[in-house]
Amino acid sequence: MQKSGAIYILAYFIFITSGLSQQFDGRTNSANLSPLLIADDRKKITNSEEWKSRRDELKRKWLNYLGKIPSDKSQLKAEVVSVEKLDGFTRKYVKYQVEEGEFTDAYLLVPNGAQGKLPAVVVFHPTVNTHIRESAGVEGSDTNRMFGVDFVREGYIVLCPRCYIFKEDGNYTNQVEAMMIKHPNWKGITRMLQDAIRAADYLESLPNVDTNRIGCFGHSLGAKEVLYAAGFDERYKAAVFSEGGIGIKFSNWNAIWYLGDGVNKPGFNLEHHQLMALIAPRAFMLIGGDSADGDKSLPFINAAKDIYQLLDATEFLKFFNHRKGHSYPTEAKEVAIRFMNGYLKLSPRQRTYKGALVNLPVRTNDEYPLSDQQNKGKWIKFEPMWDEFESPALDTNKWIVGMQKWWLGRKPAWFNPTNFYVSNGKLNLTMKKEKVPPQYEKLGYSNYTSAAGYSVVRSSFGYYEVKARAMNSAGSSAFWFIGEDSSIHPNWGTEIDVFEICGKSPIHEHRYYMTLHITKTPIEKRHWSVSSYWEAPFRFTEDYHVFGFDWSPDELRWYIDGVLVKTVENTHWHKPLHLIFDSETMPNWFGMPNDSDLPSTFTIEYVRAWKREYK
Numbered sequence: 001m002q003k004s005g006a007i008y009i010l011a012y013f014i015f016i017t018s019g020l021s022q023q024f025d026g027r028t029n030s031a032n033l034s035p036l037l038i039a040d041d042r043k044k045i046t047n048s049e050e051w052k053s054r055r056d057e058l059k060r061k062w063l064n065y066l067g068k069i070p071s072d073k074s075q076l077k078a079e080v081v082s083v084e085k086l087d088g089f090t091r092k093y094v095k096y097q098v099e100e101g102e103f104t105d106a107y108l109l110v111p112n113g114a115q116g117k118l119p120a121v122v123v124f125h126p127t128v129n130t131h132i133r134e135s136a137g138v139e140g141s142d143t144n145r146m147f148g149v150d151f152v153r154e155g156y157i158v159l160c161p162r163c164y165i166f167k168e169d170g171n172y173t174n175q176v177e178a179m180m181i182k183h184p185n186w187k188g189i190t191r192m193l194q195d196a197i198r199a200a201d202y203l204e205s206l207p208n209v210d211t212n213r214i215g216c217f218g219h220s221l222g223a224k225e226v227l228y229a230a231g232f233d234e235r236y237k238a239a240v241f242s243e244g245g246i247g248i249k250f251s252n253w254n255a256i257w258y259l260g261d262g263v264n265k266p267g268f269n270l271e272h273h274q275l276m277a278l279i280a281p282r283a284f285m286l287i288g289g290d291s292a293d294g295d296k297s298l299p300f301i302n303a304a305k306d307i308y309q310l311l312d313a314t315e316f317l318k319f320f321n322h323r324k325g326h327s328y329p330t331e332a333k334e335v336a337i338r339f340m341n342g343y344l345k346l347s348p349r350q351r352t353y354k355g356a357l358v359n360l361p362v363r364t365n366d367e368y369p370l371s372d373q374q375n376k377g378k379w380i381k382f383e384p385m386w387d388e389f390e391s392p393a394l395d396t397n398k399w400i401v402g403m404q405k406w407w408l409g410r411k412p413a414w415f416n417p418t419n420f421y422v423s424n425g426k427l428n429l430t431m432k433k434e435k436v437p438p439q440y441e442k443l444g445y446s447n448y449t450s451a452a453g454y455s456v457v458r459s460s461f462g463y464y465e466v467k468a469r470a471m472n473s474a475g476s477s478a479f480w481f482i483g484e485d486s487s488i489h490p491n492w493g494t495e496i497d498v499f500e501i502c503g504k505s506p507i508h509e510h511r512y513y514m515t516l517h518i519t520k521t522p523i524e525k526r527h528w529s530v531s532s533y534w535e536a537p538f539r540f541t542e543d544y545h546v547f548g549f550d551w552s553p554d555e556l557r558w559y560i561d562g563v564l565v566k567t568v569e570n571t572h573w574h575k576p577l578h579l580i581f582d583s584e585t586m587p588n589w590f591g592m593p594n595d596s597d598l599p600s601t602f603t604i605e606y607v608r609a610w611k612r613e614y615k
Contacts, residue, residue: 033271033273033299033300033303034269034271034273034274036054036058036273036274036277036303036304036306036307037051037054037306037307037310039053039054039057040057045310047310048310048311051307051310051311055277055278058274058277058278059232059278061270061274062231062232062270062274062275062278063232065187065259065262065270066186066187066189066190066193067183067185067186067187067190068185069190069193069194069197069232070099073198073201074097074098074099074100075097076096076097076198076201076202076205077096077097077103078094078095078096078097078202078205079094079095079096080092080093080094080108081093081094081095081105085112088111088112088152088153089109089110089111089112089149089152089153090109090110090112091107091108091109091136091137091138092107092108092109092110093105093106093107093108094106094107094108094202096198096202097198098164098194098195098198099194099198104161104162104164104195104198105132105161105162106132106159106160106161106162106199106202107132107133107135107136107138107148107158107159107160108157108158108159108160109136109148109149109151109152109157109158109159109160110152110157110208111152111153111155111156111157114155114157114208116208117208117209117210117213118155118156118157118208118209118210118213119155119156119157119209119210119213119214119215119340119344119345120156120157120158120159120203120206120209120210120213120214120215121148121151121156121157121158121159121214121215121216121217121340121344122158122159122160122161122196122199122200122203122214122215122216122217122229122236123135123147123148123151123158123159123160123216123217123218123222124161124163124196124216124217124218124221124222124223124225124226124229125147125160125162125163125218125221125222126145126218126219126220126221126222127220127221128140128145129170131162131163131166132160132161132162134146135147135148135160136148136149136158136160137149144328144329144330144333145219145328147160147217147219147222147328148160150333150337151217151337151340154337154340154341154345155345156340156344156345157203157206157208157209159199159202159203161195161199163192163195163221163222163225164179164191164192164195165188165257172255172256172257173256173257175257176188176191176256176257177256179191187258187259187260187262188255188256188257188258188259188260189224189225189228189257189258189259192224192225192228193225193228193229193232193233195225196216196225196228196229196233196236197229197232197233199229200214200229200233200235200236204235211235212237212524212526213237213344213345214235214236214237214344215236215237215238215239215240215283215340215343215344216229216230216236216238216239216240217239217240217242217336217340218240218241218242218244219242219243219244219328220242220243220244220292220326221244222242222244223241223242223243223244223245224244224245224253224258226239226240226241226244227239227241227244227246227272227275227276228275230279230282230284231275231276231278231279232278234282236282237282237283237343237344237523238282238283238284238285238339238340238343238344239279239282239283239284239285240285240287240336240339240340241284241285241286241287241293242287242288242293242328242332242336243287243288243289243291243292243293243326243327243328244292244293245292245293246272246273246276246286246293246297246300247271247272247296247297247300248263248270248271248272250292250293250296250297251292272300273299273300273303273304276300276301276303276304276307277303277304277307279304280304280307280308280311280313280316280317281308281311281312281313281316281522281523282316282523283316283317283318283339283342283343283523284304284316284317284318285317285318285319285320285335285336285339286300286301286318286319286320287319287320287321287322287328287332287335287336288319288320288321288322289321289322289323289324289325289326289327289329289332290321290323290324290325291325291326292326293321294321294323295321297319298319301317301319304317305317311491311522312488312489312490312491312492312522313521313522313523314574315571315572315574316343316522316523318335318339320332320335338569342569342571342572343571346518346528346530347530348516348530348568348569348570348571348572349568349569350530350532350566350567350568350569351566351567352514352532352533352534352565352566353534353564353565353566354534354535356537357560357561357563357565358563359563360561360562360563361373361562361563363562366608367379367381368610369463369465369548369550369559369562369608369610370465370546370548370559370561370562371548371550371559371562371563371564372463377463377550377610377612378612378613379463379610379611379612379613380610380611380612380613381608381609381610382459382462382609382610382611384398384455384456384457384459384609385398385455385457385459385464385579385607385608385609386607386608386609387399387427387606387607388425388606389422389425389426389427389604389605389606390425391422392422393421393422394420394421394422394427394453397456398455398456398457399453399454399455399456400453400454400455400456401417401420401452401453402415402417402420402452402453403415403452403453403454403580403582405483406482406483408440408443408445409445409449409450409452409584409585410450410584410585410586411444411445411446411585412444412445412446412447412448412585412587413431413445413448413449413450413475413584413585414436414437414440414445414448414449414450415449415450415451415452415582416432416434416436416449416450416451419431419432419449419450419451419583420451420452420453420581425605426603426604426605427581427603427604427607428451428601428602428603428604429450429451429452429453429471429477429581429582429583429601429602429603429604430450430451430471430583430599430600430601430602431448431449431450431451431471431473431475431583431585431593431598431599431600431601431602432448432449432450432598432599433447433448433595433598433599434447434448434449435447436448436449448585448593448598450475450582450583450584450585451582451583451602452580452581452582452583452584453580453581453582454483454578454579454580454581455578455579455580457578458483458484458485458576458577458578459576459577459579459609460551460574460575460576460577461551461552461553461574461611461612462551462609462610462611462612463548463549463550463551463609463610463612464498464548464549464551464579464607464608464609465546465547465548465549465606465607465608465609466479466498466546466547466548466604466606466607466608467544467545467546467547467604467605467606468544468545468547468602468603468604468605469540469541469542469543469544469545469602469603470501470502470503470540470541470602471503471541471583471600471601471602471603472503472504472541472597472600473503473504473593473594473597473598473600474502474503474504474505474586474590474591474592474593474594474597475502475503475583475584475585475586475590475593475598475600475602476500476501476502476582476583476584476585476586476590477499477500477501477503477540477583477602478497478499478500478501478580478581478582478583478584479497479498479499479547479549479579479580479581480495480496480497480498480499480500480579480580480582481495481496481498481577481578481579481580482494482495482496482577482578482580483577483578484575484576484577485575485576489575491520491521491522492520492521492522492575493518493519493520493521493525494516494517494518494519494572494573494575494577495515495516495517495518495519495577496516496517496549496551496556496573496577497513497514497515497516497517497531498514498547498549498558499512499513499514499547499558500513500515501513501540502586502589502590503539503540503541503600504539504541504593504594504597505590505591508589508590509539509540509541510535510536510537510538510539511533511534511535511536512533512534512535512536512540512560512565513531513532513533514531514532514533514534514558514565514566515529515530515531516529516530516531516556516568516572516573517529518572521572530568532566534558534560534565534566536560544603544605545560545561546559546560546561546562547559547560548560548562551570551573552570552612553570553574554569554570555567555568555569555570556568556569556570556573579607579609581602581604583602
């Protein structure tokens with residue numbers, strides 16, 4: 001529940017239950033990769049500031065080999081050659097200048113009817129004769145390889161530029177040698193990097209592109225371009241590398257159109273885990289099929305993971321092995337799109353159920369969640385957040401009254417500490433019509449008080465269950481999580497609203513609101529949220545209900561009376577947070593409560609918490 005006005009995205013998505021990423025454990029380093037966290041002077045890197053210097057060191061080494069990219073850029077001189085209006089999107093054939101006198105062509109795909117600024121993806125094509133025509137859906141028989149069409153149908157603006165080696169004569173070597181006459185110090189991949197930089201320039205020139213939401217995708221040859229594009233151009237915020245051969249010895253990186261035979265010479269000591277480290281903390285996914293990439297790529301993932309951990313961004317590094325060779329099967333497409341949606345569209349896949357609750361489970365054991373009475377989750381009681389409220393007073397070893405470390409309440413209601421109390425075996429949060437102390441009146445609080453409290457400890461993955469009844473007024477009744485430890489996670493701001501309920505309102509009293517918030521990540525500071533609601537056939541003030549929340553590394557699940565009502569892919573919510581109960585006035589959302597309905601009380605019979613037993 002954000003203090004500022006939240007933008008809620010109310011949406012329904014089909015949820016894919018297969019995991020987005022597979023586990024990489026990683027101390028395996030069979031590739032004998034050089035350590036990333038030891039500088040050339042043998043000094044060990046222990047913090048993000050030291051990493052900046054080490055990162056510059058690695059980048060400098062790579063550019064010494066690749067050749068310098070000029071900082072002065074020629075004008076784009078972009079033109080639209082042709083336009084096709086298609087089902088769901090418009091395809092434009094465009095040309096623009098990559099360097100003085102040198103133009104490239106591309107297809108630009110734009111969703112029909114799009115409004116405002118949209119995220120964008122550059123799709124680098126693989127080695128096929130149809131090159132950009134296949135990626136843009138102009139020709140080709142394999143729809144899984146129409147990568148650009150997949151992304152534009154997801155709501156992205158897509159640019160499919162031609163790789164410079166694909167000229168009319170079909171001879172890659174000729175194109176590279178011609179390029180090297182002008183740039184004798186460049187490698188073949190350097191020109192591809194230059195073209196990737198100009199692709200981002202072109203997207204930035206378009207008025208309907210959100211320039212903070214540019215990603216890149218590539219398969220095979222295209223994946224190689226992705227690695228260098230994201231490694232050296234920080235405008236690419238998310239990158240998907242599919243079957244490109246992450247190790248220099250995994251594929252034909254020694255070809256003249258890539259790195260050349262210099263990689264085979266004694267003393268060459270560069271490797272691609274270093275470029276993956278340059279990408280951190282931005283989002284990177286490696287997809288393999290046990291051909292150019294696969295389990296053999298894990299040492300590279302594990303090496304990069306050290307940097308992502310140092311930057312507190314392990315959520316942004318993903319690996320998926322479909323084990324179907326040098327292909328891009330449907331399951332790879334699904335995880336690539338989910339990855340981009342989570343980090344560029346800021347729209348993790350979710351599903352919210354509709355209709356009445358059916359097949360309600362019967363509780364036979366208080367030791368396990370209502371939704372899992374057979375204990376399939378292998379739950380272990382988490383005592384610091386377990387409270388039956390049977391003591392005569394609040395257990396201050398578990399709960400802190402108020403929310404002074406964040407705020408004093410949503411105006412006009414002030415969080416009165418006396419309104420958060422234990423009585424008759426229940427935790428009570430009461431909203432009242434009463435004067436507030438003068439010192440808070442000066443801050444804009446007046447005439448109303450409400451209540452809040454939070455857990456002493458923080459927690460993350462586990463199952464949290466509350467039996468509660470909402471207050472019978474337009475005051476909110478809420479159960480949520482917030483508050484990373486800023487000394488450990490200074491660059492994160494996340495929030496999980498398990499529920500926000502308005503007990504009395506013609507519009508809201510049947511709605512169970514569930515919302516996720518992000519206020520900052522290691523990549524950026526920007527507030528966004530994903531929200532939906534379940535429409536109940538009853539009012540939440542009429543009786544007690546059991547509300548469950550299953551928080552796992554891959555998925556978030558909401559339960560009411562033991563029945564699943566919502567699932568969301570967990571892309572960002574991994575840090576330990578405090579558990580919060582509060583009640584607020586919501587004048588701009590629920591409206592102010594009628595004075596005749598006050599005092600009203602949000603009552604909690606118990607809160608229970610479990611952790612999974614991991615073997």
